[in-house]
Amino acid sequence: AQSVTQLGSHVSVSEGALVLLRCNYSSSVPPYLFWYVQYPNQGLQLLLKYTTGATLVKGINGFEAEFKKSETSFHLTKPSAHMSDAAEYFCAVRLGTDSWGKLQFGAGTQVVVTP
């Protein structure tokens, strides 16, 4: 079975500070992992994904995440927060192996950026 735990439902960061969003997963098959972002009044948008290969993956808008199998983690980081990063972020793991889009999502982390 697959599951996703996001630590912290709300995170507040100062503009220019590091953004760190934590995600731990469990998976009975080799995990495919995703981070999606939801800006206000918009649909979810893919930030980045890990399937196989390089464990440090880079995404859009300066975000990156590192897959650590030993820690079953896939934390999302950005070195310097911008006001435009205020959004809700969801970590997800693929359910099973027959579809790319059948995902188990975490509960989400709301990011607030303060000036």
Place this chain on the structure above:
Amino acid sequence: GAGVSQTPSNKVTEKGKYVELRCDPISGHTALYWYRQSLGQGPEFLIYFQGTGAADDSGLPNDRFFAVRPEGSVSTLKIQRTERGDSAVYLCASSFGGTGELFFGEGSRLTVL
């Protein structure tokens, strides 16, 4: 339009009524997914289509929920005898091939009174 379109954006209905939610995916996307997002939670998988057929409907909560995609494009999620617990945002997403990227619509917010 260029993105995934969902209608209606908001639907308020009474307990026991029938509801249809529509999804118009990105042109050419062969796979279409329905998710449900309750307040304070992440999206929950309901069903996905590959072309016209439902490839996996294991997430549908019970037989009051049904979805169709008759021509391999537009999909309709149908909910019979709605209950207050069905209140949520229903999300539709589409994808092309094995890219691993879902394109989501803005959702249909359903409120059952």
